[in-house]
Amino acid sequence: SYVVTQPPSVSVAPGQTAKITCGGDNIGHKNVNWYQQKPGQAPVVVVFEDRDRPSGIPERFLGSNSGNTATLTITRVEAGDEADYFCQVWDAATNRVLFGGGTKMTVL
């Protein structure tokens, strides 16, 4: 069955750029969505359909998707960006939604 893989953690200094990856076989052919979840809160979508942002999400959040890797790039990282990030796809072979295991982003 299809599997999406994320690194467990990434660390980044304030003002720098963070890259969070989501790997899967030919994931470039799927729509990838990204969610931010802060402690004790529900997830919030930050990127949908690979690269689109909902209203209210800063332009610092950028999505890309090609080949076997989708990437969420966060530029000019702020302390308030510290959170867990999850990628999500639809697996047509099994007719279900799949989430990556999540990446904990720490702002140093």
Place this chain on the structure above:
Amino acid sequence: QVHLVQSGAEVKKPGASVKVSCKVSGDTLRRLSIHWVRQAPGKGLEWMGGFNPEDDETIYAPKFQGRVTMTEDTPTDTAYMELSGLKPDDTAVYYCSVAEVVRGVISTVWFDPWGQGTLVTVSS
């Protein structure tokens, strides 16, 4: 703007059932596709199922098939998720969310907004 408010925390014994509600405001349930996702303590997100507008039917993750039922009460704009045969590892926060589906194609699905979550604790 759509807003989802879920029912309160529940404590259940193994083998029991739980029914979590999700009240919609800002739109009517009839126009929305509601899905359910759970998160065990300290763990990731796990999709349970929801309405597929492409096939006009509710779909369930294989893991929960036969144990979960998702229903809707359109007059009150409230969605429900009932999970039976509870086990301790069903302890989790259960979220409802609105599935956004572009041009009715389920493969585009993403979730926004989400309810605040309902903690279900299963313990003897």
